[in-house]
Amino acid sequence: MHYTFALAGNQNSGKTTLFNQxxxxxxxVGNWPGVTVEKKTGAMLHHHHGQQTHLGLPRRFRRAHESGxxxxxxxxxxxxVDLPGIYSLSPYSMEEIVSRNFIVQEKPDVVINIxxxxxxxxxxxxxxxxxxxxxxxxxxxxxxxxxxSHGDAIDLAAMEKGLGVPVVAIGARRGEGLDxxxxxxxxxxENRRTPPKLDICGGAAHKALHAIQHLVEQPAQAHGxxxxxxxxxxxxxxxxxxxxxxxxxxxRHIIEExxxxxxxxxxxxxxxxxxxxxxxFIEKLLSTCYTRAQEDGDTLTDRLDRVLTHPVLAIPVFLLxxxxxxxxxxxxxxTWLADGFAALVQRGVDALGAALAGWxxxxxxxxxxxxxxxxxxGSVLSFLPTILLLFLLLxxxxxxxxxxxxxxxxxxxLRRLGLNGRAFIPMMMGFGCTVPAVMSARSMNNRRDxxxxxxxxxxxxxxAKVPIYALFTRAFFDGHQVLVMSAFYLTGVAVSxxxxxxxxxxxxxxxxxxFIMELPAYRLPAPRNVARQLWDKASDFLKRAFTVIFLxxxxxxxxxxxxxxxxPAPDMAHSMLGVxxxxxxxxxxPAGFGTVExxxxxxxxxxxxxxxxxxxxxxxxxxxxxxxxxxxxxxVFPTALQAVSFLTFVLLYMPCxxxxxxxxxxxxxxxxxxLAVAGQTLLAWCAATLVFQVGRLxxxx
Amino acid sequence: xxxxxxxxxxxxxxxxxxxxxxxxxxxxxLLDMGITPGVTVLLQKTAPMGDPVEIHLRGYALxxxxxxxRKITLR
Numbered sequence: 136m137h138y139t140f141a142l143a144g145n146q147n148s149g150k151t152t153l154f155n156q157x158x159x160x161x162x163x164v165g166n167w168p169g170v171t172v173e174k175k176t177g178a179m180l181h182h183h184h185g186q187q188t189h190l191g192l193p194r195r196f197r198r199a200h201e202s203g204x205x206x207x208x209x210x211x212x213x214x215x216v217d218l219p220g221i222y223s224l225s226p227y228s229m230e231e232i233v234s235r236n237f238i239v240q241e242k243p244d245v246v247i248n249i250x251x252x253x254x255x256x257x258x259x260x261x262x263x264x265x266x267x268x269x270x271x272x273x274x275x276x277x278x279x280x281x282x283x284s285h286g287d288a289i290d291l292a293a294m295e296k297g298l299g300v301p302v303v304a305i306g307a308r309r310g311e312g313l314d315x316x317x318x319x320x321x322x323x324x325e326n327r328r329t330p331p332k333l334d335i336c337g338g339a340a341h342k343a344l345h346a347i348q349h350l351v352e353q354p355a356q357a358h359g360x361x362x363x364x365x366x367x368x369x370x371x372x373x374x375x376x377x378x379x380x381x382x383x384x385x386x387r388h389i390i391e392e393x394x395x396x397x398x399x400x401x402x403x404x405x406x407x408x409x410x411x412x413x414x415x416f417i418e419k420l421l422s423t424c425y426t427r428a429q430e431d432g433d434t435l436t437d438r439l440d441r442v443l444t445h446p447v448l449a450i451p452v453f454l455l456x457x458x459x460x461x462x463x464x465x466x467x468x469x470t471w472l473a474d475g476f477a478a479l480v481q482r483g484v485d486a487l488g489a490a491l492a493g494w495x496x497x498x499x500x501x502x503x504x505x506x507x508x509x510x511x512x513g514s515v516l517s518f519l520p521t522i523l524l525l526f527l528l529l530x531x532x533x534x535x536x537x538x539x540x541x542x543x544x545x546x547x548x549l550r551r552l553g554l555n556g557r558a559f560i561p562m563m564m565g566f567g568c569t570v571p572a573v574m575s576a577r578s579m580n581n582r583r584d585x586x587x588x589x590x591x592x593x594x595x596x597x598x599a600k601v602p603i604y605a606l607f608t609r610a611f612f613d614g615h616q617v618l619v620m621s622a623f624y625l626t627g628v629a630v631s632x633x634x635x636x637x638x639x640x641x642x643x644x645x646x647x648x649x650f651i652m653e654l655p656a657y658r659l660p661a662p663r664n665v666a667r668q669l670w671d672k673a674s675d676f677l678k679r680a681f682t683v684i685f686l687x688x689x690x691x692x693x694x695x696x697x698x699x700x701x702x703p704a705p706d707m708a709h710s711m712l713g714v715x716x717x718x719x720x721x722x723x724x725p726a727g728f729g730t731v732e733x734x735x736x737x738x739x740x741x742x743x744x745x746x747x748x749x750x751x752x753x754x755x756x757x758x759x760x761x762x763x764x765x766x767x768x769x770x771v772f773p774t775a776l777q778a779v780s781f782l783t784f785v786l787l788y789m790p791c792x793x794x795x796x797x798x799x800x801x802x803x804x805x806x807x808x809x810l811a812v813a814g815q816t817l818l819a820w821c822a823a824t825l826v827f828q829v830g831r832l833x834x835x836x
Numbered sequence: 837x838x839x840x841x842x843x844x845x846x847x848x849x850x851x852x853x854x855x856x857x858x859x860x861x862x863x864x865x866l867l868d869m870g871i872t873p874g875v876t877v878l879l880q881k882t883a884p885m886g887d888p889v890e891i892h893l894r895g896y897a898l899x900x901x902x903x904x905x906r907k908i909t910l911r
Contacts, residue, residue: 222869225868255895256895257894257896260868371864403873406863445884542899543883543888544884544885546888546899546901547883547885550901649901649904650888650901651862651898651899652898652900654890656896
């Protein structure tokens, strides 16, 4: 038997942690059909039920286990679907619509509702809505250890009685209680334990709800949903539900009458009545099952926020924190890590080259493999530590709850750009890699805000450009690396501000979506989650290194070594690449780098920014880390001004193809994404030309 | 007479919500987050640049802008 469990819960409830615990590394990430909401599915791990066979489960469960065959026992066939983190099932955000449609239409066997036990009142609001969808529900109370450490207590039996569904205490981070959770979920799935009807309201609201329920009994059933759910949504004034049920004019009219009468009687508007009803029910439920120790005034979060969101200290602390992230990543520690790894990679490449020579492999094949492919991929690989380090720090900030504070602090300035504080997270991520940054813009449910943020994100200098700065600053500004690099990062930010201000008054005229965001309690990031995210980043980067970038280096090598007649090129200038780049080069002359080498690097940089350095090194025929590289670079860029102009162009021009692909997807418009990258490239050319020409006038040339 | 709103609270002050305004999505979102008539809300603090504000209600912390806080009247 195959089962599907859907995982639903608020943001910050530990849903991702639970999902990772249940599925291990088996997850598959994609998009919901038609919309850009992330869809994560995974097969449930075996070991979560392996132990249960010893806990006296019915024999039919045990048989497969004891038979010792390779056949997976019946539990192994569970697919877990991670629904987006949501607070409600309203029709106003894509995440919420996707979630309710999935549960109603795909009919998962069980909905596991993960609930933050330290924040029950608001978390149970979603629970009450999930209970109406007609699927079996199991409530997983997460972070029970924190509740206990406050001295509070939750009576699980009383809560089960109040909600009518199983309630299991878990500690997702440490994997506590998961076996019990799985056991209860399996039981609910096998016996199709749909939740009993809960009467949460009384008085006029109750009467109105029942009247509507009777009216829509038939159409609701015809659409595969419970009449209670349909009636509740209509009660709340949910327009999509009205459309979906395709009600007659008469019925709509009667429903409107019922609701208007109810509103007059209660003295509150309909959506408010329903929200109020749910919260009242929760308050009453909690009074029967939640025992609070006497008020413990100061939580850790209160104490931390006294500094981290302090009226005066907050901004300096925030800037210091960002500086620290950069210092760790690009300062002595990061450099040491990157250099060590680079040396290791180089040793590997050398050893392979020697081995190939030893095996008597033909010279041109050796050149292709060692000079083309391995050197290119090797130079890219050596930046893996830097990128991972940056992502490690960013994901710690994210998981600890600090990123939400950063959004709180940065809302005001971002609002001047017509954005909100939430845009800060994609922008910050943009310093790591534009691809996940663009994807993280999904958390903004307003399309205008999302597109606007995505447009500005590539100006945040991505991690793949670090090697370019590193190489150039070493060659031209030795001893001032950190200063010069920071200047480029700040230039990117400044350009995004200017572009933002212009676009706000033109293409993106209009209001930003409201900024209403939970400030979650600070928590130590779960090592498993951080490791998971790092692994995802690393494998994604490696995949790109060995596919796109590997291919790019091979293509570059081929274009560089052959002429258009496919004869071996006598030198670079006569090769295909040389001819193409030579044709483009004059375009860059006003910017001061109208050389074949520079334009070749710009071209390959479109494939991946890492290729800029590898191209320059392959073209010069020297190792990117060697002293000769510096000399080679000075041959291409005779003055520091030309180098700065080139770096300005590289900083601002179109992001790599992978980022462009992500932009197309997330902006939901290929035209807009193409326009965006074309505009960025034009802007980059103008900026580089400005730098070079002004610099020359000032006599810096 | 001016109605007092959530935006009129000073840091450290609390108030009881009377009505929740805002159009469609905003209105519904405020309600979903627990800002319902009758709930007690504490204005914890203002962001360093004066906006948005941090409020505490129903045992958790929420941030919203003054513009939206003005749409929530107090008793």
